[in-house]
Amino acid sequence: xxxxxxxxxxxxxxxxxxxxxxxxxxxxxxxxxxxxxxxxxxxxxxxxxxxxxxxxxxxxxxxxxxxxxxxxxxxxxxxxxxxxxxxxxxxxxxxxxxxxxxxxxxxxxxxxxxxxxxxxxxxxxxxxxxxxxxxxxxxxxxxxxxxxxxxxxxxxxxxxxxxxxxxxxxxxxxxxxxxxxxxxxxxxxxxxxxxxxxxxxxxxxxxxxxxxxxxxxxxxxxxxxxxxxx
Amino acid sequence: xxxxxxxxxxxxxxxxxxxxxxxxxxxxxxxxxxxxxxxxxxxxxxxxxxxxxxxxxxxxxxxxxxxxxxxxxxxxxxxxxxxxxxxxxxxxxxxxxxxxxxxxxxxxxxxxxxxxxxxxxxxxxxxxxxxxxxxxxxxxxxxxxxxxxxxxxxxxxxxxxxxxxxxxxxxxxxxxxxxxxxxxxxxxxxxxxxxxxxxxxxxxxxxxxxxxxxxxxxxxxxxxxxxxxxxxxxxxxxxxxxxxxxxxxxxxxxxxxxxxxxxxxxxxxxxxxxxxxxxxxxxxxxxxxxxxxxxxxxxxxxxxxxxxxxxxxxxxxxxxxxxxxxxxxxxxxxxxxxxxxxxxxxxxxxxxxxxxxxxxxxxxxxxxxxxxxxxxxxxxxxxxxxxxxxxxxxxxxxxxxxxxxxxxx
Numbered sequence: 001x002x003x004x005x006x007x008x009x010x011x012x013x014x015x016x017x018x019x020x021x022x023x024x025x026x027x028x029x030x031x032x033x034x035x036x037x038x039x040x041x042x043x044x045x046x047x048x049x050x051x052x053x054x055x056x057x058x059x060x061x062x063x064x065x066x067x068x069x070x071x072x073x074x075x076x077x078x079x080x081x082x083x084x085x086x087x088x089x090x091x092x093x094x095x096x097x098x099x100x101x102x103x104x105x106x107x108x109x110x111x112x113x114x115x116x117x118x119x120x121x122x123x124x125x126x127x128x129x130x131x132x133x134x135x136x137x138x139x140x141x142x143x144x145x146x147x148x149x150x151x152x153x154x155x156x157x158x159x160x161x162x163x164x165x166x167x168x169x170x171x172x173x174x175x176x177x178x179x180x181x182x183x184x185x186x187x188x189x190x191x192x193x194x195x196x197x198x199x200x201x202x203x204x205x206x207x208x209x210x211x212x213x214x215x216x217x218x219x220x221x222x223x224x225x226x227x228x229x230x
Numbered sequence: 231x232x233x234x235x236x237x238x239x240x241x242x243x244x245x246x247x248x249x250x251x252x253x254x255x256x257x258x259x260x261x262x263x264x265x266x267x268x269x270x271x272x273x274x275x276x277x278x279x280x281x282x283x284x285x286x287x288x289x290x291x292x293x294x295x296x297x298x299x300x301x302x303x304x305x306x307x308x309x310x311x312x313x314x315x316x317x318x319x320x321x322x323x324x325x326x327x328x329x330x331x332x333x334x335x336x337x338x339x340x341x342x343x344x345x346x347x348x349x350x351x352x353x354x355x356x357x358x359x360x361x362x363x364x365x366x367x368x369x370x371x372x373x374x375x376x377x378x379x380x381x382x383x384x385x386x387x388x389x390x391x392x393x394x395x396x397x398x399x400x401x402x403x404x405x406x407x408x409x410x411x412x413x414x415x416x417x418x419x420x421x422x423x424x425x426x427x428x429x430x431x432x433x434x435x436x437x438x439x440x441x442x443x444x445x446x447x448x449x450x451x452x453x454x455x456x457x458x459x460x461x462x463x464x465x466x467x468x469x470x471x472x473x474x475x476x477x478x479x480x481x482x483x484x485x486x487x488x489x490x491x492x493x494x495x496x497x498x499x500x501x502x503x504x505x506x507x508x509x510x511x512x513x514x515x516x517x518x519x520x521x522x523x524x525x526x527x528x529x530x531x532x533x534x535x536x537x538x539x540x541x542x543x544x545x546x547x548x549x550x551x552x553x554x555x556x557x558x559x560x561x562x563x564x565x566x567x568x569x570x571x572x573x574x575x576x577x578x579x580x581x582x583x584x585x586x587x588x589x590x591x592x593x594x595x596x597x598x599x600x601x602x603x604x605x606x607x608x609x610x611x612x613x614x615x616x617x618x619x620x621x622x623x624x625x626x627x628x629x630x631x632x633x634x635x636x637x638x639x
Contacts, residue, residue, distance in 0.1 A: 054633055057533070059533055059632045059633040059636070060633045079537075079538060080537055080538075083532065083535050083536065083537045083538075084535070084537075086533060086534065086535045087534070087535025087536075088535075091534075092530075092533050092534060094530065094533075094636065098526065098527070098530040098636070099530075100236070100527055100530070100531070101243075101527075102236060102239035102240055102242075102243060103236065103239070107232070107235075110232075111232070111531075111534065112534050112535060114232050115534070115535050115536055115540075116535075159534065
């Protein structure tokens with residue numbers, strides 16, 4: 001782990017208006033995430049972990065406070081710059097895999113590389129190699145509907161890491177998987193963290209993720225309650 | 231390329247919906263092509279008849295004749311002018327006409343008539359009136375007494391082939407001039423205005439009614455193709471240098487016909503534009519439905535870094551692919567639909583013997599002609615409407631928030 005954090009969150013608030021009620025999803029979160037960390041955000045539903053993840057990923061904007069990703073202020077960015085940030089620095093893994101159903105595994109994986117303007121051959125080679133890395137060698141040309149949930153989530157991981165992002169944000173990546181498949185997936189991400197030094201931040205309820213994480217940040221009512229480092 | 235591949239595959243997700251929309255665009259295009267080719271054929275037929283009968287592709291007339299239609303305004307020394315034109319345009323057919331209104335009398339009756347003095351063999355090349363002679367024969371160039379009349383006029387005058395008639399007019403000067411003719415042939419075009427009013431005589435016979443030297447009302451240059459009209463007209467204005475003459479392209483010599491064709495074309499284009507919009511509504515529906523079904527996917531794409539503009543381009547690409555595929559099929563179907571209309575046409579003779587538009591007698595058997603210049607425009611019409619119809623769905627996806635889109639159920 002290097003000294004400069006990849007993510008810096010300061011006094012982060014996120015309020016939603018639901019009719020006349022103001023829902024305070026985040027209430028002054030302070031958090032630093034170092035490069036190469038394998039961090040789990042834990043907490044009950046509604047504790048604010050997914051909201052925090054969305055803030056870090058530039059998918060949502062803070063009501064107040066600051067989110068810096070690799071030194072860049074996400075809250076101050078317009079939509080286009082946020083897109084660029086996500087494209088260049090962040091990989092996402094979602095609970096429901098969220099692959100593009102009309103694209104094959106390799107096409108899904110190379111999609112981000114295409115957006116980054118990587119040439120056809122180079123991106124295809126890279127995508128094939130990453131799929132091999134996540135254990136999907138031989139399944140490159142299958143469409144999502146021809147794959148199991150675990151395999152689809154591996155493709156999602158491959159898509160997230162193909163462009164070698166500084167940060168991978170994973171929102172409940174094991175929630176739709178059976179226990180063994182979830183375990184395998186966590187092992188895969190651990191391996192990528194160990195071998196490639198990728199930074200992972202999970203929002204999860206899964207104790208297996210908690211056990212694997214180097215650091216567990218417990219959240220409650222939109223605030224960090226406890227920050228455990230192993 | 232991946233965006234186009236994505237667009238194609240997205241369209242194939244709901245094959246039935248895509249095929250129905252494609253059928254709408256393709257059939258619309260095919261109908262448009264068939265109908266336009268029929269209208270084009272009809273317009274071309276009308277123009278060929280009008281140019282042959284009433285003018286030429288380029289005409290030389292006395293200044294002021296176009297506005298005043300005064301028989302006194304003639305081109306004098308017309309042989310020399312015609313010769314100049316023949317030398318300048320050796321491939322064209324150059325003919326002189328002398329037009330004078332007057333009275334034709336037979337032993338039993340009299341009738342107003344428009345006498346057309348023509349060079350018979352030259353005239354026969356540019357109008358098909360010689361084919362419409364139903365009794366007797368077309369005029370010979372050296373027949374100074376021969377006259378050809380429409381069936382209706384012959385009936386009104388109560389005469390037969392070989393009978394004498396006298397034509398009287400006051401073309402130039404104060405004196406009434408008259409000339410005796412013998413009926414050589416009777417024609418039938420089906421147009422009451424022509425069959426009942428126009429009598430044709432050799433040019434030199436009509437010239438005998440004039441005091442002017444070698445007069446002609448118009449010297450008409452007939453070309454193989456209308457495409458040569460404007461360059462020929464420009465050149466003719468340099469060739470014809472005599473004072474008091476004007477050179478006109480057919481568009482100015484027969485403006486009523488030109489305006490009618492333009493207006494009729496614009497009218498049918500307008501109707502097809504409206505129908506195109508209706509078809510476009512179908513495309514809007516297809517693309518919008520397809521977009522609304524994929525909001526979550528769009529959210530993911532935005533999350534991984536796809537910018538809203540590119541997302542919109544992806545949706546437009548779906549309209550483009552839909553339009554391109556439909557255009558290819560539509561143009562193919564359009565040609566297929568036009569083919570029998572070109573070869574066999576539509577026989578409307580059961581509706582009457584003839585019809586007349588803007589003073590031009592039209593055949594009751596309409597044939598389509600392929601409008602090659604437009605053939606390459608049709609695909610762009612199909613593609614254009616399809617892409618245009620995708621603009622709204624494309625705009626809608628640019629308004630999506632990634633987080634709301636990902637959470638969309």
